[in-house]
Amino acid sequence: MKSATFSNTLTNVLAGKNVLTQLAVPQLVEKVLERGEGILTSTGAVRAETGKYTGRSPKDKYIVEEASSKDAIDWGSVNQPISEESFNKLYTKVINYLQEQEEVFVFKGFAGADKRNQLPIQVVNEYAWHNLFAQQLFIRPTEEELKTHEAQFTILSAPNVKADPLTDGTNSETFVVVSFERRIILIGGTEYAGEMKKSIFSIMNYLLPQNDILPMHCSANVGAEGDVALFFGLSGTGKTTLSADPNRRLIGDDEHGWSSNGVFNIEGGCYAKCIGLTREKEPQIYDAIRFGAVLENVMVDELTREPLYDDATLTENTRAAYQIQAIDNIVEPSIAGHPQTIVFLTADAFGVLPPISKLTKEQAMYHFLSGYTSKLAGTERGVTSPEATFSTCFGSPFLPLPATVYAEMLGKKIDEHGVQVFLVNTGWTGGEYGVGSRMKLSYTRAMVQAALEGELQSVETKQDDIFGLHIPLHVPGVPDEVLIPNKTWENQQAYDEKAQELATKFKENFKKFGHLSQEIEMHGGPIIK
Known part of the structure; x- marks a missing residue:
């Protein structure tokens, strides 16, 4: 399938009568509740469950082996190749499925707070709560920016589309497939919303170095004198705790680029672990979980609808997604020296x-x-x-x-x-x-x-x-x-x-x-x- 055919097919899908584009947060919340995708908690945040998969599926992540990018990719267990033929089959499955749905949700936004290095993206979702998640995690456009917005990468997320390993060339029913040539990311067989966030980060890790920009998995903050600090660390090392400093303003908590002009946040929100969360330990995160935020796999009291952050019944990997503006002590826009x-x-x-x-x-x-x-x-x-x-x-x-x-x-x-x-x-x-x-x-x-x-x-x-x-x-x-x-x-x-x-x-x-x-x-x- 040629690039022009992909583009035309996608354009037809996005022009469908079932497509709801750029819904406001209250509208998306209403849709989540109306469709039974989640519930409203006492904090005002939406709570949804991800079912079978409560984390990323690294063994189900692929990059299409294409002439334009194959020599640059570090192929292996992390970057698994998949054929263009398999991608075409999965793309057709996803497109056909989305066209059959009563409602499909589209968010247009950006990755990269530095306007000189922004990537316009669009996220097409089967679920309203996934689209709400995208609004929290990526950078929202202004009304003026939306008028001229042309997506350079598209996520097509259809959790209920399952791959057939025998015919689709996958390891399981789940697939997260990136095509750099078609500029499309396919996600199916999993409801875990973090796949969308990390797919865009992977894209930026490919694109930014081409412009001599270092992409980084780190948090960043800035002091009163404009002094910038970066914090790198894996889970359990204290990255969130140590970078959340009341005497320094947060640039971002997870993904950044470092260009010739300085540091910029790749995201527009935060995706925080919330197992064991208390206001005493992490007040910024605790207070950011309010209307518009998304709680993922957090148990909730049936009577009071209060989140039970200590309850790991579904998973230890409970998460909260919210806009960075929900935190008081931030740099806006999320760029620094x-x-x-x-x-x-x-x-x-x-x-x-x-x-x-x-x-x-x-x-x-x-x-x-x-x-x-x-x-x-x-x-x-x-x-x-x-x-x-x-x-x-x-x-x-x-x-x-x-x-x-x-x-x-x-x-x-x-x-x-x-x-x-x-x-x-x-x-x-x-x-x-x-x-x-x-x-x-x-x-x-x-x-x-x-x-x-x-x-x-x-x-x-x-x-x-x-x-x-x-x-x-x-x-x-x-x-x-x-x-x-x-x-x-x-x-x-x-x-x-x-x-x-x-x-x-x-x-x-x-x-x-x-x-x-x-x-x-x-x-x-x-x-x-």
């Missing part, structure tokens, strides 16, 4: 990484490529001791290009802008998980504050013998003895063995990057004795 400070967060359950260390450019590139944290014992069936987890560039599921492309861009920008980079361990001290204790949040906050305020630029440091990291010997508000990890262990031999174990895991993981990263490893990686 070049970062002065980058913080990589890790929760090291081995208890051997320093609570804070300064990184050289090569070390920053090494730890960016590694994206390390720990899975803890008891969090998953079969996990009986801490397991090292590595997610390339802190976002491996969303990187269509080779990882070294992003790492080299980061190194270049660190050089250009004299950025200070720190590795902060929010994990264990005084021993591994089960022996030592979790680093005090008050100490971590003090360390991050000192890094952001430039107090660690000229402080005396000690280089770690195994990881090569430069450890500050003094941080305001933190006892000196906490800063050097081996001094917090009673058994030095046990420390050395555990540190070497983790260093070996770093080395093993880094082999996948091949010869291109040898110099980065030589100057940025740990030393195996």
Whole structure:
């Protein structure tokens, strides 16, 4: 099927009498309730369930193998190829299904707060609540922008369309398929709304580097003096907690681009985990969940309709989607200057990484490529001791290009802008998980504050013998003895063995990057004795 045919077919679908375009939030809420897709909670937010799939389906994500893009893609288990023939079959299934529906919902908006680098998108949904989700997560156009809006990428989401693995070339009934040539994303067989958000992020991870813009899976905030900070970290490392600073304004909580002009938020909203959510712990998120927001898989009291954030009956991965404007302390529009400070967060359950260390450019590139944290014992069936987890560039599921492309861009920008980079361990001290204790949040906050305020630029440091990291010997508000990890262990031999174990895991993981990263490893990686 040629590009022109795709375009004409899509135009016909969007011109159908069943298509409802750019409904206001109250209208979409009414549709959700009228169609029985969800309920209204006491907060005013809509609550919906995603059924069988309560998270992303990484094994069901594909990129169409096309002449125009195939040489650029880093093919493998993350970026699985699928044929144009299979894409055509699935596209036809989705289009035919949407044309048969009584109602189809369309949202037109943008990805990228920097207007010089915006991607106009449109999201076509079978479900009203999915369209409401899209309105919360992506950037809404003004009335003037809507008049000239021409989508450069389209999401076609039809959860009730199931793939047939035997004839469609998929692994299961679920499919998330990206065609860079047709500029279409097909989603079927899953009701999990996060697939839409992450599909657009994957698209931006492909497109932005072509314009020398680094896409990043991180949060970002800015201080009173205009000083910008980036926070990278996997789940459980404290990224949300540490970037939500009452003395700094939020640029965005999850996805950003770094251009020659500075940092910009890719999204227009937030997609926050809300298991165990309380106003005391995370007041910004708690208070943002109001009318227009979407609660995903959160249990609700049948009588009061109050969200039960502690209840994980459906999943631990309960979520809230809301516009960034629902948070008070934000930058608007979501753009700022070049970062002065980058913080990589890790929760090291081995208890051997320093609570804070300064990184050289090569070390920053090494730890960016590694994206390390720990899975803890008891969090998953079969996990009986801490397991090292590595997610390339802190976002491996969303990187269509080779990882070294992003790492080299980061190194270049660190050089250009004299950025200070720190590795902060929010994990264990005084021993591994089960022996030592979790680093005090008050100490971590003090360390991050000192890094952001430039107090660690000229402080005396000690280089770690195994990881090569430069450890500050003094941080305001933190006892000196906490800063050097081996001094917090009673058994030095046990420390050395555990540190070497983790260093070996770093080395093993880094082999996948091949010869291109040898110099980065030589100057940025740990030393195996």
